[in-house]
Amino acid sequence: MNGAPPDAVGDHRDDGPVCLVLGRTARGRLPPLPAAVAAAGVTALLLAAGMHGPPTPALLAPFVVVLLAGPSAGHPHAGRLDWLVPPIIRAIEYGYLAVLGFAQGVTAPLGYVLTAVLALHHCDAAYRSRQGVRPRGLVLRAGLGWDGRMLCVAFAGLCGLLPIAYAALAAYLGVLFGSESVVTWARSGRGSGVMVDWEEERA
Numbered sequence: 001m002n003g004a005p006p007d008a009v010g011d012h013r014d015d016g017p018v019c020l021v022l023g024r025t026a027r028g029r030l031p032p033l034p035a036a037v038a039a040a041g042v043t044a045l046l047l048a049a050g051m052h053g054p055p056t057p058a059l060l061a062p063f064v065v066v067l068l069a070g071p072s073a074g075h076p077h078a079g080r081l082d083w084l085v086p087p088i089i090r091a092i093e094y095g096y097l098a099v100l101g102f103a104q105g106v107t108a109p110l111g112y113v114l115t116a117v118l119a120l121h122h123c124d125a126a127y128r129s130r131q132g133v134r135p136r137g138l139v140l141r142a143g144l145g146w147d148g149r150m151l152c153v154a155f156a157g158l159c160g161l162l163p164i165a166y167a168a169l170a171a172y173l174g175v176l177f178g179s180e181s182v183v184t185w186a187r188s189g190r191g192s193g194v195m196v197d198w199e200e201e202r203a
Contacts, residue, residue: 009077012086012126016145018066023073032072033081036088039069043092051103058100059157062150065092070147090122093146097153097166104162114170118149121177128184139180143173 010032015023043061050058069089077085094115101111121143144152149169156165 009083009086010073010075011129012122013073013077013089014086014122014125014140014143014146015070015073016143016148017141018151019070019073019145019147022066022070023075026071026074028074028076030072030075031079032069032075032077032085033079035069035072036085036092039065040088040092042068043096047096047099047103051099055104055157058103059154061096062147062154066147066151089146093118093150096150100153100157101162101166104157106163106166110163110166110170114166114173117170117174117177121173121181124177124181139176142176149173 013019042064046057046061046064050056050061069092072085077083097115097118098111100106101114102108143149152169153162153165156162
């Protein structure tokens with residue numbers, strides 16, 4: 001990601017509708033890296049508090065994290081270290097799902113499957129960006145974004161439906177991202193997509 005074009009770095013955030021609205025509201029005034037670092041720190045603190053006491057702090061973490069990192073979605077990710085923002089957001093989402101699931105009794109296979117679905121989606125999106133083939137906006141919005149997924153899990157946890165939420169998200173996102181990826185790569189293989197190798201372009 002470090003060598004990707006500046007406008008491509010922000011695409012790897014995988015922001016959902018909530019963050020996109022907050023980003024437009026902030027009008028690009030909030031630098032992304034400090035916001036992402038602060039969000040990661042708050043997530044760690046609230047998860048730790050939730051594991052050693054009532055689960056409420058951990059379940060409320062996504063609301064705080066979205067308010068911290070969401071407004072930076074509209075800022076150009078063109079800084080020297082802004083390429084770190086997407087990995088930090090990935091760590092926040094994966095870490096939250098893993099730790100919360102473990103602490104709240106979600107079975108390990110469910111947590112693993114959900115995290116694996118998201119990891120495969122993000123790897124696919126990263127590889128596509130190197131080839132100039134990006135997921136369609138409609139699919140990305142249907143995928144809820146990292147913010148939407150964390151908020152859904154938090155709502156489910158507050159309602160006592162956390163295992164159901166993990167299973168439902170894993171099945172829904174697996175079908176959505178898997179089918180869209182297969183269709184897109186199949187079409188690109190037939191020559192309908194424009195393939196761009198950023199390494200060759202920079203050379």
